[in-house]
Amino acid sequence: MPELPEVETIRRDLDTLLRGKTIAGVDVLDRRTLEGFGPQGAVRRRVSPAAFAEKVVGRTVRAVERRGKYLLLRTDPEGVLVIHLRMTGQLIWGPPRPDARARLSWTGESAVLNYCDTRRFGEWRWWAHEREDPGLARLGPDPLVPGWDTAAWAAGLRRSKGRVHSLLLDQRRLAGVGNIYATEALFHAGIRPTRRGCRVSVSETGPLLAAVRRVLEEGLRYRGVSFRDYRDARGERGEAQDRLAVYGRQGAPCRRCGAVLAGAKVAGRGTVYCPRCQR
DNA sequence: CCGTCCTCCTGGCCGC
DNA sequence: TGCGGCCAGGAGGACG
Numbered sequence: 001m002p003e004l005p006e007v008e009t010i011r012r013d014l015d016t017l018l019r020g021k022t023i024a025g026v027d028v029l030d031r032r033t034l035e036g037f038g039p040q041g042a043v044r045r046r047v048s049p050a051a052f053a054e055k056v057v058g059r060t061v062r063a064v065e066r067r068g069k070y071l072l073l074r075t076d077p078e079g080v081l082v083i084h085l086r087m088t089g090q091l092i093w094g095p096p097r098p099d100a101r102a103r104l105s106w107t108g109e110s111a112v113l114n115y116c117d118t119r120r121f122g123e124w125r126w127w128a129h130e131r132e133d134p135g136l137a138r139l140g141p142d143p144l145v146p147g148w149d150t151a152a153w154a155a156g157l158r159r160s161k162g163r164v165h166s167l168l169l170d171q172r173r174l175a176g177v178g179n180i181y182a183t184e185a186l187f188h189a190g191i192r193p194t195r196r197g198c199r200v201s202v203s204e205t206g207p208l209l210a211a212v213r214r215v216l217e218e219g220l221r222y223r224g225v226s227f228r229d230y231r232d233a234r235g236e237r238g239e240a241q242d243r244l245a246v247y248g249r250q251g252a253p254c255r256r257c258g259a260v261l262a263g264a265k266v267a268g269r270g271t272v273y274c275p276r277c278q279r
Numbered sequence: 280c281c282g283t284c285c286t287c288c289t290g291g292c293c294g295c
Numbered sequence: 296t297g298c299g300g301c302c303a304g305g306a307g308g309a310c311g
Contacts (some may be wrong), residue, residue, distance in 0.1 A: 001304040036287095069305075086305050088289080119288045121305070135306080162282060171306075179304050227304075228291080247304090267283060270302080 001230050002085045004144070004176030005219030006238065007069050010091055013233030014113075015064040017093050018073065022060045022107040026053040030101040033115065036123045047126075055126050056081065056104075068139045068175025072130060082125045082133050083115075088229040089122035091115055118229065139175040143212050154205035157197045164200060165193035165266040168212070177212060180225055183247045183271045184215040192278045193271045194264055218243060246272045 002010070028034060028049035035045050059075035066072065071091070073081040083091070092114045096103055100114040102124065115124070127133055141148035153174060157167055167173060168182035177185070186193050188211035191204060200208065224230055224238030227248065231237060241248070245255055250263040250272045259276040 003304065006304090032287095084305080086287095087303070117288095118290070119303090121287065138307095160281085166282080169305085181304095225304080230304080268285085269304090 001087050001178075001228070002089065002224070003069060003178035003181050003219070004066075004142075004216050005181070005240065006224035006230050007066055007071060007085065007176070008144075008220055009224045009238065010085075010233050011064050011066045011071055013093075014071070014073075014091065017233060018061040018064060018106075018113070020060065021109060023056050023058065023075075023104055024107045024109075025105040026056055027096075027100075027103040027105075028052060029103075030120065032120060033101045033117075033122070033124050036125075045125075052124075052126060055079070067130075067136050068142060068171055069178070070136060070139075074130075078128065080127050080130045080133075082127065082130065082136065084123050084135065085117070086119070086121035086123070088119045089115065089117040090229065090231050090235075091233055092231060092235045093233050094235065138172055140171060140173045142175050143177070143209070144216060150209060153209070154202075157205060157208075158200055158202070160197035162197055163193060163266045164191055164195050164197050164208075165269070165271055167197050169269070174212070176216070179269050179271065180244070180247045181212070181215050181219060183273075184245055185211040186271075187211075187246045187274060187278060188214060190278055192273055193266050195279075246274065248272070 031049055034047040034052050059077060059079055062074045062076045064073055071083040094111055096112050097114040099116050101117050102115040104113040125133055130136055156173060160167055165182055168177050189208040191208060219225060219240045222238060222240035222243060223232060225240045226237035227241055246261055249261050252261055254261055254274040254277060257276045259274055261272050262275050264271050
């Protein structure tokens with residue numbers, strides 16, 4: 001659920017709330033939070049709650065950062081807690097919640113940071129340095145951070161036979177775009193989600209990237225899309241869902257031309273497009 | 280290397 | 296109301 005704008009909203013909240021605070025305790029109620037998972041037979045990381053607590057208790061949060069859809073709690077002494085919320089993860093500041101998978105408590109503070117996650121896909125990983133994290137190592141550039149090689153991104157897109165919707169979701173190419181914002185960006189760029197990357201023209205890549213930035217910034221301005229599970233760090237819903245052009249509107253009229261919006265399945269992911277505005 | 284498919288979970292919703 | 300089937304915003308491994 002949480003994509004770049006939602007994770008960035010949480011990051012800003014947490015940076016304000018946690019910076020300078022010292023971790024007093026860790027409650028891990030679901031140890032899979034620390035172990036992750038893989039296909040059957042895959043070796044799980046074995047991290048006991050006690051070993052994890054020993055690493056993090058007593059450290060002070062220096063800053064809360066974001067890489068793509070990952071959150072990083074950077075600490076003093078040097079270390080980093082890497083958190084991915086996946087589909088339904090929430091980080092909510094307040095009184096301890098019974099449904100939390102894990103909780104962080106803080107020195108001189110009655111409120112805790114609750115980590116709730118209905119579908120249990122999310123994950124916490126502790127490292128002495130972020131370069132140890134294999135997920136972060138794979139990430140491509142963040143579309144909202146200026147100065148990266150957009151020409152290489154465009155060239156990579158145009159070299160690929162995959163569907164452009166899938167290419168936007170590929171975190172190695174670009175970090176932070178998920179299904180909702182990919183769907184929206186393709187509408188604004190006038191490109192069908194099923195088009196192959198190699199069929200996107202040179203003149204379309206610039207507007208496509210501009211559309212990606214536009215929808216991400218719009219999502220951020222309205223504090224994220226809360227269809228169901230997403231909440232900010234204070235447990236409040238975002239309002240960006242009310243401003244989406246196509247996502248979730250299959251069968252409804254296109255706001256631009258009035259045509260009935262169509263649904264499609266691209267590499268297993270549901271998306272929506274306007275058959276008249278998008279080619 | 281590349282693209283596609285499948286899986287890790289739970290709950291909400293729809294249709295019968 | 297009850298129940299089965301389907302769907303969901305992510306990511307990474309298996310496979311051809």
